[in-house]
Amino acid sequence: MLARTALRFTQRAVRPHAFAPLTSRAAFNSSSKANDPEVPVISYHNGERKEEALQYEASKPGPVTPPGADAEKPAIPLKPEILSKLTPTLQRFTLSGKVAVVTGGGRGLGFNMAQALAEVGVQGIAIMDVQQELGDKAAKELSEQTGIDVRFYRVDVRDGLAMGQTVADVVDHFGRLDILINAAGIADSNMKAESYDHEKFRRLIDINVTGSFLVAQAVANQMMRLGNGGSIINIASMSGTIVNYPQEQSCYNASKAAVVQLTRSLAAEWARYGIRVNSISPGYMDTALNRVPALEAQKRIWIDHTPQKRLGAVDDLNNLAVYLASDGSAFMTGNNCLIDGGYTLW
Numbered sequence: 525m526l527a528r529t530a531l532r533f534t535q536r537a538v539r540p541h542a543f544a545p546l547t548s549r550a551a552f553n554s555s556s557k558a559n560d561p562e563v564p565v566i567s568y569h570n571g572e573r574k575e576e577a578l579q580y581e582a583s584k585p586g587p588v589t590p591p592g593a594d595a596e597k598p599a600i601p602l603k604p605e606i607l608s609k610l611t612p613t614l615q616r617f618t619l620s621g622k623v624a625v626v627t628g629g630g631r632g633l634g635f636n637m638a639q640a641l642a643e644v645g646v647q648g649i650a651i652m653d654v655q656q657e658l659g660d661k662a663a664k665e666l667s668e669q670t671g672i673d674v675r676f677y678r679v680d681v682r683d684g685l686a687m688g689q690t691v692a693d694v695v696d697h698f699g700r701l702d703i704l705i706n707a708a709g710i711a712d713s714n715m716k717a718e719s720y721d722h723e724k725f726r727r728l729i730d731i732n733v734t735g736s737f738l739v740a741q742a743v744a745n746q747m748m749r750l751g752n753g754g755s756i757i758n759i760a761s762m763s764g765t766i767v768n769y770p771q772e773q774s775c776y777n778a779s780k781a782a783v784v785q786l787t788r789s790l791a792a793e794w795a796r797y798g799i800r801v802n803s804i805s806p807g808y809m810d811t812a813l814n815r816v817p818a819l820e821a822q823k824r825i826w827i828d829h830t831p832q833k834r835l836g837a838v839d840d841l842n843n844l845a846v847y848l849a850s851d852g853s854a855f856m857t858g859n860n861c862l863i864d865g866g867y868t869l870w
């Protein structure tokens with residue numbers, strides 16, 4: 525049977541393919557890229573069998589980004605006339621009329637995810653951040669880019685009382701609350717465990733773990749009061765699953781492991797209120813957090829240890845965040861989603 529199939533193929537002419545990377549086997553043999561690796565592709569159309577080869581270049585290390593600010597891309601609002609034309613599956617990815625809180629939304633991953641929520645139809649976003657200037661700028665830009673109602677609250681995630689009051693104000697203003705992206709966080713690295721400063725250790729745990737909990741609690745209490753459920757997305761890290769190399773950062777790693785387990789615990793407790801809780805665990809991302817000269821040498825090692833040979837772009841979490849916020853993920857809770865260019869595979 526196998527022999528007959530192979531014979532039929534050799535008797536048939538092979539049509540050139542419309543896509544550049546696909547070459548017919550005849551063309552492949554004379555190609556200048558003859559030494560590149562290839563994936564055989566067999567297709568059937570109108571009873572005709574066609575065999576081609578998909579060539580690809582062996583991966584090369586990506587460029588190291590110089591120090592500087594986050595890469596910027598303006599958000600584009602979703603027009604209501606487009607919404608009605610979407611198929612049911614695409615509609616489930618939209619967040620029409622919903623309201624979101626994004627902590628750490630002043631810059632970086634939080635700001636980019638806020639832009640993504642705006643691009644899929646949220647009516648209002650509350651950015652919460654400790655940095656006044658960054659938060660103010662982020663709210664202004666997001667509102668100018670998309671025309672949606674954006675509020676900035678300068679608040680520290682460690683302050684539970686202030687957080688309760690702030691989230692209540694969000695609900696008073698918008699009349700609803702559907703989504704939380706808990707992205708505020710800090711990192712300490714190159715700190716040996718044997719000499720780790722006690723105050724520094726406590727501060728990091730307080731922001732990354734206690735802060736994430738206090739925000740989630742304040743938001744969930746409002747969601748329970750409103751009775752419409754909601755989606756909470758905690759930004760953990762692959763450091764909650766693996767131990768980073770070569771830098772020592774025991775406290776950060778422990779804090780993110782705690783965020784992952786907090787996510788699972790809250791998901792189990794709050795499912796009865798229709799509140800879903802998931803976490804995103806990014807790998808090494810190209811954000812201002814990592815754009816410091818002291819990390820340049822280590823960055824090359826990180827890239828080398830990442831199968832995709834690059835850092836994550838500052839907007840690489842956006843579509844996953846939209847998915848987790850939307851009804852597209854309605855049956856998903858307590859999940860930790862690694863998004864790391866394959867780093868944790870090795």
Ligand SMILES: NC(=O)c1ccc[n+]([C@@H]2O[C@H](COP(=O)([O-])OP(=O)(O)OC[C@H]3O[C@@H](n4cnc5c(N)ncnc54)[C@H](O)[C@@H]3O)[C@@H](O)[C@H]2O)c1
Nearest residue numbers: 628630632633653654680681708709761806808809811813
């Ligand atoms: N950049 C990465 O490689 C990476 C990888 C994995 C996980 N993460 C996580 O993603 C999240 C965002 O990271 P980023 O790279 O965008 O960092 P970033 O420093 O660019 O942004 C973090 C934001 O959080 C705010 N913030 C810090 N402490 C706060 C507090 N106590 N209260 C309120 N706001 C506070 C900061 O002002 C800042 O605007 C963090 O939780 C981080 O641990 C980042």
